[in-house]
Structure formats: structure tokens, C-alpha cells
Amino acid sequence: MAEYTLRIRRYDPQSGQAAYWDEHVVEMRPRNSVLDAILYLKGESDGSIGIRCSCQQGICGSCGVRMNGKPGLACNTHLEEAAGRRASLGGEAEVGPTVIEVEPMGNMPVIRDLIVDMDAVHWQKIRRVTPWLMAKEPVPEREYVVPHENMVDVTQAMACIQCGACVSDCLSMEVDPGFIGPAALAKAYRFVGDPRDAQPGERLWDLSKDPHGIYDCTHCFNCVEACPKGVAPMDQIMRLRRKAGTDFDLEDPNNGYRHEHAFVNNIKKNGLLHEADLLPDSYGGKFHPRAVPELISSLPTAVTAMSRGKITPQKALLHQHKAPKEVKRIFEKVEGRGERIELNLYISGYDEAEEQLDIPHVPHTDEPTPLRDPHEDTPPGSAASSDTKPLPEADATGAADRGPATEHQDPPGAEEEPESTDTESES
Numbered sequence: 001m002a003e004y005t006l007r008i009r010r011y012d013p014q015s016g017q018a019a020y021w022d023e024h025v026v027e028m029r030p031r032n033s034v035l036d037a038i039l040y041l042k043g044e045s046d047g048s049i050g051i052r053c054s055c056q057q058g059i060c061g062s063c064g065v066r067m068n069g070k071p072g073l074a075c076n077t078h079l080e081e082a083a084g085r086r087a088s089l090g091g092e093a094e095v096g097p098t099v100i101e102v103e104p105m106g107n108m109p110v111i112r113d114l115i116v117d118m119d120a121v122h123w124q125k126i127r128r129v130t131p132w133l134m135a136k137e138p139v140p141e142r143e144y145v146v147p148h149e150n151m152v153d154v155t156q157a158m159a160c161i162q163c164g165a166c167v168s169d170c171l172s173m174e175v176d177p178g179f180i181g182p183a184a185l186a187k188a189y190r191f192v193g194d195p196r197d198a199q200p201g202e203r204l205w206d207l208s209k210d211p212h213g214i215y216d217c218t219h220c221f222n223c224v225e226a227c228p229k230g231v232a233p234m235d236q237i238m239r240l241r242r243k244a245g246t247d248f249d250l251e252d253p254n255n256g257y258r259h260e261h262a263f264v265n266n267i268k269k270n271g272l273l274h275e276a277d278l279l280p281d282s283y284g285g286k287f288h289p290r291a292v293p294e295l296i297s298s299l300p301t302a303v304t305a306m307s308r309g310k311i312t313p314q315k316a317l318l319h320q321h322k323a324p325k326e327v328k329r330i331f332e333k334v335e336g337r338g339e340r341i342e343l344n345l346y347i348s349g350y351d352e353a354e355e356q357l358d359i360p361h362v363p364h365t366d367e368p369t370p371l372r373d374p375h376e377d378t379p380p381g382s383a384a385s386s387d388t389k390p391l392p393e394a395d396a397t398g399a400a401d402r403g404p405a406t407e408h409q410d411p412p413g414a415e416e417e418p419e420s421t422d423t424e425s426e427s
């Protein structure tokens with residue numbers, strides 16, 4: 001057992017009082033969860049603490065909070081882990097290494113204490129991306145048959161449990177509350193990447209032309225770090241961009257597509273980002289009619305930067321840096337590929353440490369069956385013996401091609417909004 005100090009952010013907007021820290025000491029096992037500690041306090045010392053939870057198994061997504069500055073699920077964060085975050089932030093000298101500050105998630109209004117209004121932000125944005133399949137016509141008499149690869153491609157997005165942790169820490173949303181946001185855009189990819197959907201192009205155009213859409217993400221990686229399920233929402237946004245710009249040739253009116261390409265070409269040419277070229281190149285070049293007003297409007301910023309010594313006219317106009325061979329080699333390799341490789345790290349199923357140590361790979365029980373073409377001839381003497389059954393084709397859910405022992409379980413409720421959170425303690 002160990003002693004932990006829980007500092008819980010308390011706030012009731014209806015009381016008219018400012019938010020404050022409410023401190024409690026609990027003695028619990030380090031492997032107990034933060035939610036265990038809060039529920040213990042609710043039961044034993046202060047029943048008025050507001051926290052939302054349901055499954056207590058990291059599945060329903062309703063117990064999202066910030067613990068020592070990082071968003072996550074209170075029910076699957078150990079006390080020792082949450083406390084360790086403070087130590088890694090260097091804050092232990094100030095308040096002690098076993099202090100855990102629990103706050104409501106960010107970017108959403110607080111209803112009370114640790115309960116945020118998910119409907120005001122998160123669910124509204126999810127509804128914005130038409131979160132259902134728009135079926136192709138004609139509808140087949142039996143189930144749709146979806147190639148395994150396609151289902152693998154969207155599995156990572158499907159694993160989202162809608163906890164809102166990514167929304168909580170999204171820096172773009174902090175600056176632009178209208179940004180559709182990481183969770184909703186990951187949801188959008190789930191349908192754009194599904195071959196049964198009839199309108200991927202329309203979806204992509206809708207999300208590209210919206211000034212708060214896919215080009216509003218600034219690659220801060222916060223959502224990738226925050227997600228407790230490894231969905232990596234930013235990766236899904238980048239996939240949407242690649243599909244929009246490369247597969248569907250969609251040039252958005254917000255200049256997002258051109259900016260992205262100008263950025264890549266800038267690095268390809270200079271090795272390091274040359275900011276002075278980035279703005280005009282994003283608008284078609286220094287003398288393009290589109291670029292002129294932008295350059296004029298950026299003049300005050302340039303003058304301020306020069307007056308503070310951040311840039312010099314020489315550096316701005318005569319950028320001498322050239323891309324080194326290594327950078328050129330990377331570009332040649334990527335551009336020389338016949339097809340784009342999309343990585344789905346979520347279900348790779350292989351343990352990196354095992355590979356590095358050259359330990360024979362032992363399949364995990366939830367590891368997906370390796371892909372194999374069922375029509376491919378088995379080479380004589382190969383490991384795949386003749387009694388190995390070919391994989392059945394996927395059904396509409398993409399689940400049929402996974403044998404029972406190797407089934408990848410999508411979290412229950414991952415595809416649907418949770419009905420309701422049944423322990424919304426607001427009393």
C-alpha cells in the first residue's frame with residue numbers, strides 16, 4: 001500500500017464560485033486505478049465529487065479526465081503511473097512525487113467537477129462527419145464482401161471508444177474551436193476507407209473545403225499521445241489528406257493542399273525549411289496573383305521579426321542551404337515506390353522488442369491471422385502445409401477472415417455512440 005494525495009479540480013458553474021483544488025489523501029495499492037481512488041473517496045469521504053464512469057474496464061470511454069496534465073481514462077491509469085507523470089515533469093519538488101492532480105478534460109465545457117459536456121463539442125463534431133455508412137447501390141442480396149486489406153486499413157480508426165482524450169489536448173481546437181477535431185476526423189476516415197461507402201469523394205471534398213477541416217490540423221501529435229487506444233487520430237487525418245490530394249486530386253479553396261506540397265518541395269530543395277519561400281510557394285510562387293495579397297499582409301510580421309533579429313534580409317532572400325544527399329535519397333526512395341504504403345501499426349501484432357532481441361515469435365492470443373491469398377498455391381515444402389485452410393473471404397463486418405483463436409476484438413461500442421453513461425454522479 002502507498003499513500004497518494006489526490007488533488008481534484010472542483011467546479012460547479014451553477015454555484016457562482018470559482019474552481020478550486022480539493023485535496024484528499026488515500027492509501028491504496030499503486031496498481032489501483034485513479035478511478036478506484038476517486039470512487040473510494042466518493043464512497044468514504046465526499047459523495048459530492050462529480051465523476052462520470054461506467055464500465056471501469058477501459059471500454060466505454062466515459063471516465064476521461066486529465067491526470068497530472070495528461071488526458072486519459074481514469075479507470076485504466078494506475079495511481080503509480082499517474083503520479084510518475086508529475087515526477088517526469090519535474091514537479092515533485094514542489095508538491096511531492098505521490099501527488100495526482102485530476103482535472104476535467106480540456107476543450108469542453110465543464111458540467112461539474114470532472115464531468116465535461118461531451119455533447120456540446122465532441123458529439124456535435126462526430127455528427128458533422130456523417131458517422132454512418134452510405135451504402136453503395138444496388139444493395140447486394142446477401143452481405144457485402146469486403147477485402148481483408150480494406151478492413152485492416154480502417155481497424156485502427158474503428159478502435160476509437162469516443163472518450164474525447166484527443167479532443168481534450170488538441171492544440172488546433174484550442175486556437176480554433178470550430179476545428180472538426182481529431183476524433184471526428186478519425187471517424188471520417190473509418191468510412192472514407194471503407195469500400196462499401198458510396199461517397200468517399202464527396203466526404204473528402206466536404207472535409208477539404210471546410211476551413212475547419214483536414215487542413216486545420218497542425219501536426220502537434222498531442223492526439224496521438226493522448227489516445228488510450230492507439231488510434232493515432234493525426235495519422236488518420238494525414239490519410240484523409242493523402243486520399244483527398246493524391247487519389248481524388250482535390251485542391252481545396254483554403255490552400256491546404258498547395259501549402260502541404262510547398263512544404264514538401266521546400267524540404268526537398270533546401271533540406272531545412274526555408275520559411276521565406278514557404279508562404280509565396282503555397283500560393284503559387286512570389287509573382288502569382290494569389291500570393292501578392294498574402295505577401296503584403298505578412299509584411300508587418302516580417303518587419304517585426306527583423307526588428308527583433310529573428311530574420312535578416314540576407315537570410316530571408318538568399319537562403320544558401322541545399323538538401324544533403326541523405327535527404328535526396330529519402331525523397332528518391334519514397335517517390336520511386338510503385339504504390340503508396342499505408343502503415344497500420346495498431347494491429348501489426350508483433351512485439352518490437354522480440355524482433356530486436358531475435359526471440360522466436362510466439363503469436364499472441366489476440367493477434368490477427370497473417371494475410372494470405374486463399375487462391376495462392378502453397379509452395380511445396382513450405383511452412384504452410386496443405387492442411388492449412390485458406391482464409392475465408394471477409395463478410396460485411398470484415399470479421400469472418402479472422403479465426404477464433406486469432407480474432408482481433410474491436411472494443412464493444414467502438415462503432416457506435418455509447419448509449420449513455422450510467423454512473424454520471426452529479427448528486
Ligand code: FES
Pocket residue numbers: 052053054055056057058059060061062063064073074075076
Ligand atoms: Fe473508464 Fe469505461 S469507465 S472507460
